[in-house]
Amino acid sequence: MRVLFTTLAAVGHAAPLAAIAVELAQRGHEVAWAAQPSIRAHLRPRDAPLFETDAPRELPQRRPDRAFAHMRRYFADVLPAAAHAMLPGIRSAIERFEPDVVVSEHNCLAGSIAARLADLPRVTVHVTPILLLRPFQAMPGAEVWVDRQISQVQRALGVDPLPWPLRSERTIIATSAEFLGSHADLSDGDALVGALSAVPD
Numbered sequence: 001m002r003v004l005f006t007t008l009a010a011v012g013h014a015a016p017l018a019a020i021a022v023e024l025a026q027r028g029h030e031v032a033w034a035a036q037p038s039i040r041a042h043l044r045p046r047d048a049p050l051f052e053t054d055a056p057r058e059l060p061q062r063r064p065d066r067a068f069a070h071m072r073r074y075f076a077d078v079l080p081a082a083a084h085a086m087l088p089g090i091r092s093a094i095e096r097f098e099p100d101v102v103v104s105e106h107n108c109l110a111g112s113i114a115a116r117l118a119d120l121p122r123v124t125v126h127v128t129p130i131l132l133l134r135p136f137q138a139m140p141g142a143e144v145w146v147d148r149q150i151s152q153v154q155r156a157l158g159v160d161p162l163p164w165p166l167r168s169e170r171t172i173i174a175t176s177a178e179f180l181g182s183h184a185d186l187s188d189g190d191a192l193v194g195a196l197s198a199v200p201d
Contacts (some may be wrong), residue, residue, distance in 0.1 A: 001029045004074065005043075006063035006111030008082055009036035009055065013105050016127040016174050016196035018044035020103065034086075034111070035095035035155055051096065053089030053110075056082035072144070075149045077107060083153050086110035094118050109153055112166045116159045124168040127196065129175035131165045132185070 005021055014035070021031045022032035022044045032049040040050055060152070087110040094102070094114055101121045103127045104111025115122035127130065151161035169189045174196040180186070 001101065002097060002099045003029055003031045003042055004051075004090075004093060004097055004102050005031060006034045006086070006102065006104045006108045007008055007039065008072065008105065008107050009039040011039070011042050012108060013127055013144055014039050014042045017103065017105055017125055018042065018121050020125065020172070020198045021045065021048065023125075031094065032097045032099070034090040036086075049097065051089060053086040053093075056085040067177030071136075071146075075146050079107060080149070080153045080156075083109040083157060087157055090114040091117065092184070094120065106165050109150065109166065110157075112162075112168070113154060115159050121170075122168050123170045123172060124166060125196075126165070126171065126173045126175075129180055132173065132180070 001024075003021070003024055005017050007017050021033075025031050025045045025048070028151070032044070032051065033043050034051045035043065036055045037050065037052045038055065043050060088110070090102075090110050091114050098186075099120065101116035101123060102111055102118075103123045103125060105117070106124050106126045112122055112124065134143065136146060147164045150164040150166070154161040167187070167191055171187070171190045173190055173192050174194070175192060176194050177192055
């Protein structure tokens with residue numbers, strides 16, 4: 001099986017996927033990455049091909065005193081910019097690598113969109129369970145606003161919008177049932193795999 005991984009260029013986003021990529025490679029599957037070259041040092045296996053994507057604007061640093069401003073920038077500016085910048089490179093990677101499945105961390109909208117445009121199976125990896133716990137429900141209208149922003153990106157890039165977060169028929173969630181308790185809405189296709197840590201050299 002040929003598996004293409006896509007991620008934003010941040011260690012916390014890439015490292016959990018790298019753990020999955022190493023496990024698949026050890027089981028005899030062929031893996032490759034589509035990502036910005038700046039994250040190359042954190043991708044595994046080290047000999048896996050990297051199909052480079054263009055770089056979006058720099059991801060913001062969270063400031064505790066400006067949480068709402070951070071949320072607005074992240075969903076209205078950063079994620080849309082990343083999706084628009086990365087989509088051409090990921091679509092090119094799909095054409096060249098011819099994967100059987102595309103695995104994307106949940107913030108990499110372009111990975112999900114590219115898989116749907118190519119009519120390929122896709123797997124979403126939630127590197128944190130926070131979105132499944134509905135962190136914005138205490139802010140009236142925030143969930144609706146976030147979903148609207150992500151829907152606009154999907155329409156602009158040529159696919160019918162899926163609700164945020166972009167789940168897939170098979171979703172990997174880096175947490176445990178004990179941590180989630182009864183607070184998350186899980187489906188039969190969700191796999192709870194516990195913490196996914198960075199792969200040592």
